[in-house]
Amino acid sequence: MASRVVAITSAGLVTALVAIPLVAVFNRAGGIATLNAADWAALRFTVWQAMLSALLSCVFAIPAARALHRQRFWGRETLITVLGAPFILPVIVAILGLLAVFGREGMLSQALMFVGLPRVHIYGLHGILLAHVFFNLPLAIRLILQGWQDVPAERFRLVAQLGLGSAAMFRVIEWPVLKKAVPGAFLVVFVVCLSSFAVALTLGGGPKATTVELAIYQAFRFDFDIGKAATLSVLQLGFVGVAAAVLLRLVGTPSADVGLGRDQVFLRKMTPMRRSLDAMVILIVAAFLLLPILSIVFAGLFELPFLPSSVFQSAKHSLIVALISTALCLFFALPLATFKLGQTISLFGFALSPLVLGTGLFLLIQPYANPFELALVVTCVTNALMALPFAIRAIGPAFGQIDADYGRTATMLNLMGWARWRWLYLPRLRRPIGFSAGLAAALSMGDLGVIVLFADPDRATLPLQMYRLMSAYQMEAASGAALLLLILSLGLFWIFDQGGRRGFRA
Amino acid sequence: MALELKNLLLEKGDFSLTADLSLETGSLTSVLGPSGAGKSTLFDGLAGFLEPKRGTISFEGLNLAGLEPGKRPIAVLFQDNNLFPHLTAGQNVGLAISHKRRLSNSQVALVDEVLERVDLGGLADRSLSQLSGGQLSRVALARMLLLERPIWLLDEPFAALGPSLKRDMLALVKEMAADVGVTVLMITHDPSDALALSDSAILVAESRVEGPFSTQALLADPPDALRHYL
Missing domain, CATH: 3.40.50.300 (P-loop containing nucleotide triphosphate hydrolases)
Structure with a gap:
């Protein structure tokens, strides 16, 4: 009984936290007529860049997934695990890394200049695409790789026995795999890129490369036009909501889990040609993903001892925000994971962008308090809600399994309410809880979203401070801050995830 | 009756x-x-x-x-999943008499006694993975006894x-x-x-x-x- 009260309370709380800001946004929003040509251009650009990002990610993911599936090599499993890392990588860190490789002063430009070619320009559409592919190529690879791993081993054996040629092989195995996995991967990447803010903020901008999220921010910070921000928020909410609904309907909830899958023997003779092609694909993908990160590590290492105190101050803020939002996220997730409606409610985070929520919260707080003073509080709440779907995705199925396996024994022992949580659910949920806490902490640590709306100089988080350093062209300090942020994000994830694994008795 | x-x-x-x-x-x-x-x-x-x-x-x-x-x-012994694998033998048995975090001394004695009766004396602190299939069945039976x-x-x-x-x-x-x-x-x-x-x-x-x-x-x-x- 008591646990039902808790479940209903947290469901109500999450719904209220999402719905009330949205009502505020709708109230303040002007009609569709108030949108000008630039706003519509932002909408078109948002959809266009998301489509291109999804398309490019899938196009590159197909050969990479195939190579990863059919080749066995030293470090393969590590590479597949690393493919899960961009998910918890702070966006701003990755962007600095990408700049170090592909930017005006980056390695690629240097190499091009060396052979007498012009430098590359990273800002604008292609910069945004580059960053989106960096973040989503690994996701697409893993989704398609999963498709490969779901093919029954018997089918490969059959193909090998029949001695089918490449064309027949493609028809019998590859095409069905791709037909099943690629549209899902495309849709996931598309929806993720629709809400892109930090990438557009740093690499986009201007009339030609502004997303709706970025337009909300600009209306807010530059024009002080809250009404316009609210109208754009409704627009953003509308089309991301529709896209997310289509995604959930067709593909299901995207998972943040890293799956290695079963080990399958690929029973086909590998010609040296095929082998070296695959090796090349894997090397290029690995270099594309690892070089930016490695360059951050090397550049930052020497800056770490000289970081300004403002960086440490913001790091402290970020740590506190991350820990509180992790606690909040679990506080919502555990009761919500226990029932279907709760799981559905937690999906709000997918359809909702941080800036839309932030705009709503700003409108709510403004009449009563100075929103800028509450910047960190708002960030805690928003980050918790954003991580919620992923936490539910990890905890929900595990919870169902525990009840299916041990529910009757527990009920027979009259183990109900809080006692049931203490003796059965919590100890058995250790791993998904640790994983979810790690995700929530890392996501919050690296978040550069709603804080940008609310920020004032006294209340910066580490990602924001890093962005400010970049904007001020203090690249050395920025790379030091980037390394610190990287260490803190991955470190938090690792600590929580390991905490869940340790001491778990299966 | x-x-x-x-x-x-x-x-x-x-x-x-x-x-x-x-x-x-x-x-x-x-x-x-x-x-x-x-x-x-x-x-x-x-x-x-x-x-x-x-x-x-x-x-x-x-x-x-x-x-x-x-x-x-009514006490039930199911086909499987009768015991919680994350708990020790003694903790599993103890759930029959108390859902508190810690058992009192007299309750611990009771658990030991009932484990003794199913020939598992002294094994209260074993984790389930350290017990054989037959011993696991005995743990479950001990809990049935204690449920009264x-x-x-x-x-x-x-x-x-x-x-x-x-x-x-x-x-x-x-x-x-x-x-x-x-x-x-x-x-x-x-x-x-x-x-x-x-x-x-x-x-x-x-x-x-x-x-x-x-x-x-x-x-x-x-x-x-x-x-x-x-």
């Missing part, structure tokens, strides 16, 4: 089962019948996991209708054990049941288990529960449904 099922109708999906029978308090009864005939459904109804559509279940005059499974005078509920439902709990271990466990069940005077119903697929447990058996077949019969007589001249199955 007895366990009485009157005019009972249990439904699960489009499957239904009727029962009208009375079992003496302190009796041991085997539950026989083909797979899928509803033996486990009968147990679900008795244990309170399935509300009857009609009829009553009562024990010594107490109507069990509406009582939650954990509040019924007058009816035991055993749903093929020893099916995974080898023949000699299974014989030992059945002997242990009989011994303990006689000690504390509980009423036992045990589902089994194995005629020799049924004979080893008791002289009395009920038959679940063709949507009905019938009996009790003499186990020997039932097995010597089984009705068609059971004969095909055996």
Whole structure:
């Protein structure tokens, strides 16, 4: 009984936290007529860049997934695990890394200049695409790789026995795999890129490369036009909501889990040609993903001892925000994971962008308090809600399994309410809880979203401070801050995830 | 006084089962019948996991209708997942008497004593992965003892054990049941288990529960449904 009260309370709380800001946004929003040509251009650009990002990610993911599936090599499993890392990588860190490789002063430009070619320009559409592919190529690879791993081993054996040629092989195995996995991967990447803010903020901008999220921010910070921000928020909410609904309907909830899958023997003779092609694909993908990160590590290492105190101050803020939002996220997730409606409610985070929520919260707080003073509080709440779907995705199925396996024994022992949580659910949920806490902490640590709306100089988080350093062209300090942020994000994830694994008795 | 099922109708999906029978308090009864005939459904109804559509279940005059499974005078040993693998043997047994974080000294003594009775003396602090299949069954039995509920439902709990271990466990069940005077119903697929447990058996077949019969007589001249199955 008591646990039902808790479940209903947290469901109500999450719904209220999402719905009330949205009502505020709708109230303040002007009609569709108030949108000008630039706003519509932002909408078109948002959809266009998301489509291109999804398309490019899938196009590159197909050969990479195939190579990863059919080749066995030293470090393969590590590479597949690393493919899960961009998910918890702070966006701003990755962007600095990408700049170090592909930017005006980056390695690629240097190499091009060396052979007498012009430098590359990273800002604008292609910069945004580059960053989106960096973040989503690994996701697409893993989704398609999963498709490969779901093919029954018997089918490969059959193909090998029949001695089918490449064309027949493609028809019998590859095409069905791709037909099943690629549209899902495309849709996931598309929806993720629709809400892109930090990438557009740093690499986009201007009339030609502004997303709706970025337009909300600009209306807010530059024009002080809250009404316009609210109208754009409704627009953003509308089309991301529709896209997310289509995604959930067709593909299901995207998972943040890293799956290695079963080990399958690929029973086909590998010609040296095929082998070296695959090796090349894997090397290029690995270099594309690892070089930016490695360059951050090397550049930052020497800056770490000289970081300004403002960086440490913001790091402290970020740590506190991350820990509180992790606690909040679990506080919502555990009761919500226990029932279907709760799981559905937690999906709000997918359809909702941080800036839309932030705009709503700003409108709510403004009449009563100075929103800028509450910047960190708002960030805690928003980050918790954003991580919620992923936490539910990890905890929900595990919870169902525990009840299916041990529910009757527990009920027979009259183990109900809080006692049931203490003796059965919590100890058995250790791993998904640790994983979810790690995700929530890392996501919050690296978040550069709603804080940008609310920020004032006294209340910066580490990602924001890093962005400010970049904007001020203090690249050395920025790379030091980037390394610190990287260490803190991955470190938090690792600590929580390991905490869940340790001491778990299966 | 007895366990009485009157005019009972249990439904699960489009499957239904009727029962009208009375079992003496302190009796041991085997539950026989083909797979899928509803033996486990009968147990679900008795244990309170399935509300009857009609009829009553009562024990010594107490109507069990509406009582939650954990509040019924019934302890169940399921086919599997009886024990929580993240707890020690002692913690698993201790859940029978307390759901508090720590047991009192006298409760710890009680747990040790009951483990002693099933020949697991001194193993309270072992994690389950350190115990053998036979020892795990004993832990579960120890918890049944400590629950102090007058009816035991055993749903093929020893099916995974080898023949000699299974014989030992059945002997242990009989011994303990006689000690504390509980009423036992045990589902089994194995005629020799049924004979080893008791002289009395009920038959679940063709949507009905019938009996009790003499186990020997039932097995010597089984009705068609059971004969095909055996």
